[in-house]
Amino acid sequence: MFWRPLKPRVILLAESHVYTRPEELLRTLRAMPEFPANMPKGFVRLVYALGYGEDTLLDEPITLRKNSGSPQYWKIFQSCATVPGVPPDFTSLLISRAPDSRARVRAKIELLSSLQKRGIWLVDASVAALYRPGQSVLTSREKSIVLQTCWDAYTRAVLEAADPKAVLCIGVGVARALRTRLDTIGIPWAGVPQPQAHLSAEKHRGIQAIYAAVCADPNEIRRVPAVV
Numbered sequence: 001m002f003w004r005p006l007k008p009r010v011i012l013l014a015e016s017h018v019y020t021r022p023e024e025l026l027r028t029l030r031a032m033p034e035f036p037a038n039m040p041k042g043f044v045r046l047v048y049a050l051g052y053g054e055d056t057l058l059d060e061p062i063t064l065r066k067n068s069g070s071p072q073y074w075k076i077f078q079s080c081a082t083v084p085g086v087p088p089d090f091t092s093l094l095i096s097r098a099p100d101s102r103a104r105v106r107a108k109i110e111l112l113s114s115l116q117k118r119g120i121w122l123v124d125a126s127v128a129a130l131y132r133p134g135q136s137v138l139t140s141r142e143k144s145i146v147l148q149t150c151w152d153a154y155t156r157a158v159l160e161a162a163d164p165k166a167v168l169c170i171g172v173g174v175a176r177a178l179r180t181r182l183d184t185i186g187i188p189w190a191g192v193p194q195p196q197a198h199l200s201a202e203k204h205r206g207i208q209a210i211y212a213a214v215c216a217d218p219n220e221i222r223r224v225p226a227v228v
Contacts, residue, residue: 005117008163009218010120011121011167012120012168013125013169013178013189014123014170015171015194016124017045021065027042028041029041032102035109050105051067056101071094071095075088076195077111079212080118081115081215120215126150151178151181156181164187164218167188167221168190169182169227172191172194173194175227188218188221188222190225195207
């Protein structure tokens with residue numbers, strides 16, 4: 001909610017955050033002058049939490065489970081902020097390319113601030129974490145039931161209150177589970193595959209181009225191919 005735009009233009013509707021253990025919730029970000037005033041500093045396995053994927057920024061490192069973060073979602077964010085027709089540059093956001101953690105966090109804050117000003121907001125369709133390491137993976141049907149239940153109880157109200165110009169579902173499963181419900185709220189929507197989908201590099205570049213186009217002009221949502 002801290003990074004929610006005052007007036008959302010485009011909502012990126014993802015599936016779910018990753019389960020955060022109770023002891024992990026005790027971790028906090030070390031103070032840095034780069035942090036915006038009043039920014040939440042607790043740890044949670046959610047892309048908006050700057051400590052997710054950045055152990056060196058925390059008061060104590062995460063030890064029981066790898067703190068790998070969500071680099072694929074930072075790529076989505078960068079694609080959303082990129083001028084259509086220009087290839088996105090992820091160099092400053094990824095540990096493999098930018099080893100200086102303070103430089104990375106500055107780049108991430110700058111990117112999040114840019115998306116907030118442009119009205120781009122990521123929302124999880126499920127209020128509960130669907131991925132718990134060490135436990136059995138939910139079936140597609142079970143995921144759909146969770147997403148639909150969360151929509152009816154909470155997520156629909158969030159989207160309607162935001163009243164964006166477009167909703168872009170991240171993941172075909174999200175789009176398929178919620179398609180009839182999305183149709184009822186009168187907001188143009190479309191879906192694209194998950195960033196970890198096994199697709200060619202060319203297709204992933206095409207998806208990145210969709211993010212750039214829709215976030216620059218929400219009317220472009222009508223040109224996104226329909227989810228089968």
